[in-house]
Amino acid sequence: MNFFDENDLEILRNANEERVLDDVELVLRERTDLCPCRDCRLDMVALALNNLPARYRISAGHGIHRTDISFSQVRAAVIKACAIVKRYPHHR
Numbered sequence: 001m002n003f004f005d006e007n008d009l010e011i012l013r014n015a016n017e018e019r020v021l022d023d024v025e026l027v028l029r030e031r032t033d034l035c036p037c038r039d040c041r042l043d044m045v046a047l048a049l050n051n052l053p054a055r056y057r058i059s060a061g062h063g064i065h066r067t068d069i070s071f072s073q074v075r076a077a078v079i080k081a082c083a084i085v086k087r088y089p090h091h092r
Contacts, residue, residue, distance in 0.1 A: 015055040016069060020048045023078045034082055039091040047081035048074070 024044050028036050034044075052069060 011058050013057055014049065015057050016049060016052050016074070017045075019069075019074050020045055020052070020078060023074050024048065024082075027075075027078055027082055031082070034086055035089055035091060037091045040085050040089055043085045043090055044078065044081045047084055048077040051077040051080060 024041060028034055028041070034040070052073065055069070
């Protein structure tokens with residue numbers, strides 16, 4: 001048995017996930033030129049998170065909370081991701 005078999009890794013979270021998810025929703029409300037389908041939203045979130053440093057913590061109430069990533073950095077990553085997904089959508 002290894003570490004992953006005996007531990008619940010679902011409680012491990014990237015602290016930027018919620019910030020990016022919220023900002024993608026805001027941008028989609030502001031911009032009607034973007035596709036709001038599930039696949040495009042997930043692509044936007046994944047691309048934005050890949051362009052931000054990871055900040056992992058254990059569950060919502062534990063761990064060290066670093067807030068060295070500004071709103072403008074999150075917004076820039078989301079806008080960049082939206083532009084890429086708009087240009088190269090993967091939805092059907």
